[in-house]
Amino acid sequence: MNAPATTPAPTPVTSTGKIMLVGLGPGSQEHLTGRARAAIAEADTIIGYVTYIRLVQDLIEGKEVIKKSMTEELDRAIEALERAQAGKKVALVSSGDAGVYGMAGPTFEVLFQAGWTPDSGIEVEIVPGASAINTCAALVGAPLTHDFCAISLSDLLTPWPTIARRLDAVAYADFVVALYNPKSGRRTQQIVEAQRLFLRHRAPDTPVAIVKSGFRPRQNIVLTTLEKMAEEDIGMLSTVLIGNSNTFIRHGLMVTPRGYANKYEVEGGERSTRDGEQAGVSLSSGLNGWVATIQASDRSPAELAAEYRLPQDYIEAVLHIELPAEEPEAPVEN
Numbered sequence: 001m002n003a004p005a006t007t008p009a010p011t012p013v014t015s016t017g018k019i020m021l022v023g024l025g026p027g028s029q030e031h032l033t034g035r036a037r038a039a040i041a042e043a044d045t046i047i048g049y050v051t052y053i054r055l056v057q058d059l060i061e062g063k064e065v066i067k068k069s070m071t072e073e074l075d076r077a078i079e080a081l082e083r084a085q086a087g088k089k090v091a092l093v094s095s096g097d098a099g100v101y102g103m104a105g106p107t108f109e110v111l112f113q114a115g116w117t118p119d120s121g122i123e124v125e126i127v128p129g130a131s132a133i134n135t136c137a138a139l140v141g142a143p144l145t146h147d148f149c150a151i152s153l154s155d156l157l158t159p160w161p162t163i164a165r166r167l168d169a170v171a172y173a174d175f176v177v178a179l180y181n182p183k184s185g186r187r188t189q190q191i192v193e194a195q196r197l198f199l200r201h202r203a204p205d206t207p208v209a210i211v212k213s214g215f216r217p218r219q220n221i222v223l224t225t226l227e228k229m230a231e232e233d234i235g236m237l238s239t240v241l242i243g244n245s246n247t248f249i250r251h252g253l254m255v256t257p258r259g260y261a262n263k264y265e266v267e268g269g270e271r272s273t274r275d276g277e278q279a280g281v282s283l284s285s286g287l288n289g290w291v292a293t294i295q296a297s298d299r300s301p302a303e304l305a306a307e308y309r310l311p312q313d314y315i316e317a318v319l320h321i322e323l324p325a326e327e328p329e330a331p332v333e334n
């Protein structure tokens with residue numbers, strides 16, 4: 001591995017350089033945004049991991065190209081700053097979105113260390129791209145239509161107990177989860193441990209989608225279950241989507257319900273509101289309704305805490321609150 005470069009001296013205010021953190025999306029031309037394309041065209045220098053530079057090969061003719069390996073993120077950021085200090089426009093390219101397990105964080109860390117501020121003469125633009133969580137979800141149906149989160153299984157920079165604690169917490173809390181960096185040639189057990197932690201809280205038949213090389217020539221999609229997922233072909237370019245307790249698979253599509261069935265019944269094409277529910281206000285088990293229910297209950301805080309799987313001190317606090325009445329609100333646009 002190369003020795004890391006040293007952080008450049010504080011940025012001179014007169015510099016007119018620019019650093020663009022460009023998310024390339026999943027790796028197909030159709031999913032590269034107009035602004036990402038324009039940013040690459042505008043740049044004098046393109047810096048990035050070899051595979052990502054290959055993705056935009058046709059856009060970079062005649063430009064200075066600095067190819068780096070995966071382990072040289074900080075060096076890439078330092079090199080970008082040096083070029084920008086010399087007045088160049090630099091595009092740092094990442095797959096997906098540069099702010100999701102990408103170059104945006106390390107770049108700001110290097111910039112701040114060098115004394116950069118937003119008005120110190122070097123402009124920084126972040127060009128968003130579709131992250132793997134979105135593109136992989138789009139390939140398998142609608143798995144993210146309810147609360148979701150992303151966890152990286154890479155322990156190259158994060159201690160395993162931190163990763164395990166997060167896996168355990170989100171499995172318990174019933175999030176849909178996207179696992180980034182699930183497995184590599186060297187890191188093969190992390191996905192097995194993730195499965196072990198999830199199985200403590202979720203049913204073995206919980207739907208799982210594994211998308212490998214989404215929107216790239218070797219795209220491969222597998223729909224499976226939590227108990228079988230670790231046996232599947234998973235690699236460096238896979239994202240694993242684990243459903244929540246309501247997620248289902250139908251006609252080869254993985255879908256997480258939005259929650260409409262909690263409020264409405266549909267029969268013979270007709271929609272009606274369930275007993276006790278009203279359109280435009282929270283569910284009867286929403287905040288106001290639930291607080292009223294537990295305040296009227298004769299059960300102890302300990303029993304309520306066990307029933308709702310919430311901390312007892314939170315239940316105790318809520319038993320004493322007074323909530324303002326809820327006004328009906330306009331439907332949310334989506």
Ligand SMILES: C[S@@+](CC[C@H](N)C(=O)[O-])C[C@H]1O[C@@H](n2cnc3c(N)ncnc32)[C@H](O)[C@@H]1O
Pocket residue numbers: 026027094095096097098099100101102130131132133136179180181182211212213214215216235236237238239240
């Ligand atoms: C270092 S992270 C980079 C994430 C990227 N910045 C993003 O927003 O998608 C690399 C991980 O992203 C996921 N990934 C990136 N491109 C993918 C693709 N085309 N198909 C499936 N997963 C992908 C994989 O989990 C891979 O291990």
